[in-house]
Amino acid sequence: MTDSPAGSSLDTKAAAYAALLRKRYGAETRFRLYGILATATALFFLGAMLISIIVIGHSAFRQTFMKLDIFFDPQVISANGKTDLNTLRTADYSALVKSSLRELFPAVKDRREQRQLFGLISRGAEDSLREQVMANPGLIGSKSEVWLMASDDMDLFIKGDITRDMPEAERQLSNLQMDWAGQIAARDDAELRFNTAFLTTGDSREPETAGIWGAVTGSFYTLVVTMVLSFPIGIMAALYLQEFAPKNTITELIEVNINNLAAVPSIVFGLLGLAVFLNFLQMPRSAPLVGGIVLALMTLPTIIIAARAAILAIPPSIREAALAVGASPMQTALHHVIPLAAPGMMTGAILGMARALGETAPLLMIGMVAFIADVPEGIFDPATVLPVQIYLWADSPERAFVAKMAAGIMVLLTFLIVMNLIAVLLRRRFEQKW
Amino acid sequence: MLLVVSSLLAIATTVGIVLSLLFESLRFFEKVPVTEFLFGLEWHPQTAMRSDQVGSSGSFGAVPLFTGTALISLISLLTAGPIGLFGAIYLAEYSSKTVRDVVKPLLEILAGVPTVIYGFFAALIVAPMLRDAGGFMGIGISSESALAAGLVMGVMIIPIVSSLSDDVITSVPKALREASYSMGATQSETITKVVLPAALPGIVSAMLLAASRAIGETMIVVMAAGLAANLTANPFAAVTTITVQIVGLLTGDQEFDSPKTLAAFALGLVLFFVTLVLNITALRVVKKYREKYD
Numbered sequence: 001m002t003d004s005p006a007g008s009s010l011d012t013k014a015a016a017y018a019a020l021l022r023k024r025y026g027a028e029t030r031f032r033l034y035g036i037l038a039t040a041t042a043l044f045f046l047g048a049m050l051i052s053i054i055v056i057g058h059s060a061f062r063q064t065f066m067k068l069d070i071f072f073d074p075q076v077i078s079a080n081g082k083t084d085l086n087t088l089r090t091a092d093y094s095a096l097v098k099s100s101l102r103e104l105f106p107a108v109k110d111r112r113e114q115r116q117l118f119g120l121i122s123r124g125a126e127d128s129l130r131e132q133v134m135a136n137p138g139l140i141g142s143k144s145e146v147w148l149m150a151s152d153d154m155d156l157f158i159k160g161d162i163t164r165d166m167p168e169a170e171r172q173l174s175n176l177q178m179d180w181a182g183q184i185a186a187r188d189d190a191e192l193r194f195n196t197a198f199l200t201t202g203d204s205r206e207p208e209t210a211g212i213w214g215a216v217t218g219s220f221y222t223l224v225v226t227m228v229l230s231f232p233i234g235i236m237a238a239l240y241l242q243e244f245a246p247k248n249t250i251t252e253l254i255e256v257n258i259n260n261l262a263a264v265p266s267i268v269f270g271l272l273g274l275a276v277f278l279n280f281l282q283m284p285r286s287a288p289l290v291g292g293i294v295l296a297l298m299t300l301p302t303i304i305i306a307a308r309a310a311i312l313a314i315p316p317s318i319r320e321a322a323l324a325v326g327a328s329p330m331q332t333a334l335h336h337v338i339p340l341a342a343p344g345m346m347t348g349a350i351l352g353m354a355r356a357l358g359e360t361a362p363l364l365m366i367g368m369v370a371f372i373a374d375v376p377e378g379i380f381d382p383a384t385v386l387p388v389q390i391y392l393w394a395d396s397p398e399r400a401f402v403a404k405m406a407a408g409i410m411v412l413l414t415f416l417i418v419m420n421l422i423a424v425l426l427r428r429r430f431e432q433k434w
Numbered sequence: 435m436l437l438v439v440s441s442l443l444a445i446a447t448t449v450g451i452v453l454s455l456l457f458e459s460l461r462f463f464e465k466v467p468v469t470e471f472l473f474g475l476e477w478h479p480q481t482a483m484r485s486d487q488v489g490s491s492g493s494f495g496a497v498p499l500f501t502g503t504a505l506i507s508l509i510s511l512l513t514a515g516p517i518g519l520f521g522a523i524y525l526a527e528y529s530s531k532t533v534r535d536v537v538k539p540l541l542e543i544l545a546g547v548p549t550v551i552y553g554f555f556a557a558l559i560v561a562p563m564l565r566d567a568g569g570f571m572g573i574g575i576s577s578e579s580a581l582a583a584g585l586v587m588g589v590m591i592i593p594i595v596s597s598l599s600d601d602v603i604t605s606v607p608k609a610l611r612e613a614s615y616s617m618g619a620t621q622s623e624t625i626t627k628v629v630l631p632a633a634l635p636g637i638v639s640a641m642l643l644a645a646s647r648a649i650g651e652t653m654i655v656v657m658a659a660g661l662a663a664n665l666t667a668n669p670f671a672a673v674t675t676i677t678v679q680i681v682g683l684l685t686g687d688q689e690f691d692s693p694k695t696l697a698a699f700a701l702g703l704v705l706f707f708v709t710l711v712l713n714i715t716a717l718r719v720v721k722k723y724r725e726k727y728d
Binding site: 035264360388390420 | 443447517525546552559589647677699705706717
């Protein structure tokens with residue numbers, strides 16, 4: 001009868017328990033680590049996405065310009081000596097650019113080589129010369145230094161995106177073009193300037209002259225239509241459901257319906273738009289009008305849900321007070337409930353608009369995906385919108401469009417950030433505790 | 435009266451969607467039998483393979499599209515599920531209030547980013563990176579691989595999983611946790627054995643809603659996935675999805691009566707139906723299995 005066996009069994013038990021405890025604590029630490037890891041991964045993706053957009057996109061805000069001595073040859077601009085607007089508009093300004101380039105590199109005689117040489121300057125250059133001459137016809141006959149837009153390939157070279165290490169077949173500039181571009185750069189006749197064209201023009205086939213302004217206006221008109229339709233309808237629907245509707249099967253059906261509609265894939269709304277508005281009602285294709293209607297139907301559930309929450313937050317005492325002094329239910333709703341719920345409704349509406357601004361898929365269905373170079377002037381003009389423009393540039397084979405696309409994303413994100421900030425500020429400013 | 439009309443507009447929209455999809459789909463099924471559409475293995479809407487074939491402008495077996503959609507959605511759920519769930523657990527149970535107040539809005543940003551930006555990220559950053567990594571390791575990864583589209587789509591649905599899971603986890607009453615602690619359970623044991631089972635219906639419903647979102651997502655797959663309808667379960671290969679095909683069929687020149695354009699509506703009907711079933715099931719799961727705590 002010794003207690004050594006019992007003691008030893010106690011010891012082994014204690015050791016086993018200690019081991020078990022260590023294991024359990026180990027599991028605890030690991031579990032916690034998984035949580036941190038998961039959160040960090042999600043944040044990493046967010047960061048990687050934003051950083052890659054900025055890294056790729058920032059270069060599109062700067063554009064290479066080349067200094068050329070342009071002789072505004074009267075023979076080329078108006079052979080008959082007339083300087084009326086039509087002559088000036090239709091003159092061949094590319095000839096001026098070409099002769100200037102020929103002068104710059106007199107050794108280049110071969111036609112094919114000359115064509116390569118002309119590839120260094122943008123086709124937008126002639127438009128710029130045209131504008132200058134039309135604004136000031138006195139230039140004709142004079143010779144002056146003009147800074148003209150370089151082509152996208154030249155632009156990539158100056159930005160260092162094309163280097164000699166790449167095999168000639170894989171880069172956009174030939175060896176000859178690289179030599180010329182190098183000479184121009186060495187003379188300081190090429191420089192990077194802020195690319196105002198990107199922010200002020202419409203789309204273009206040439207990457208260097210493609211701008212975002214057409215898409216911004218298109219988005220603006222589309223959102224105006226969306227706002228005008230979905231905001232009043234959404235508020236009226238919310239007001240009815242929250243303040244007046246009897247509790248019966250129909251209102252319940254409407255509620256279930258609204259919640260389900262909020263989860264329908266956006267592309268289905270595009271199919272609806274195509275079948276009903278374009279084919280059945282024969283509305284114009286590619287117009288902000290139809291895009292706006294489709295987006296309004298899509299954002300309506302979001303706005304109704306937000307507006308209902310805002311109305312629900314108003315205490316019954318307000319309504320009872322209004323009713324007690326003799327206001328009708330409608331007067332109570334219009335004079336008291338709506339004004340008090342307005343900030344909440346506005347916040348919901350702005351967030352709905354922000355979602356509509358970023359929406360792409362339904363607009364592809366109704367033809368807002370066409371190439372449109374002109375800036376739209378109304379809701380019936382063919383237009384495209386910001387996210388669709390980004391998608392269109394993504395589809396273009398030319399490499400310079402990649403930077404344009406990232407820059408377009410930066411513009412889109414700026415608008416979204418501003419809209420969300422306004423929503424947050426509205427909420428902060430008018431938030432009331434009852 | 436005006437108020438009633440505006441609230442009925444929601445119903446009208448649903449009716450409009452269902453009717454327009456049904457109507458065009460029926461016209462499609464007049465030309466191509468339903469069984470061929472639902473069970474056919476060949477999807478070639480553009481090319482006329484044989485002149486005597488049904489529909490005469492190609493074959494419309496949508497199975498490769500269904501499997502492609504399922505593959506990409508599965509990859510995205512495998513990405514977003516663990517990240518979203520563990521992220522929600524960490525933020526709800528472990529993190530300090532300051533961390534939570536900073537990280538939660540940051541995660542919400544992921545939900546507000548337009549999908550075309552995810553498409554850019556998938557097509558121009560992730561896909562080439564995966565292709566190069568695959569080339570380095572000797573695996574052939576297509577530059578339009580299901581993996582790239584699925585991964586990025588997973589990132590997009592992280593906030594859906596995390597914020598819904600976070601809601602249900604925080605709504606599990608404190609008394610349950612404290613009972614578990616008093617029995618000597620560690621925090622992780624409490625979470626896995628008490629909190630998660632209690633929150634399970636909510637988490638399942640979050641996953642269903644995420645799946646519905648992944649299936650209906652368009653821009654990421656349009657930009658990063660392929661157009662060729664391959665019947666494969668290989669995540670490194672290029673597959674196509676229902677939404678990619680709808681966009682492909684309806685952009686560009688179109689005659690409205692050809693089976694090619696009508697097929698898009700049949701696909702839209704399938705998409706609408708599947709997402710509707712997922713959404714309704716998600717709501718049902720929560721309603722039916724929710725524990726009532728008083």
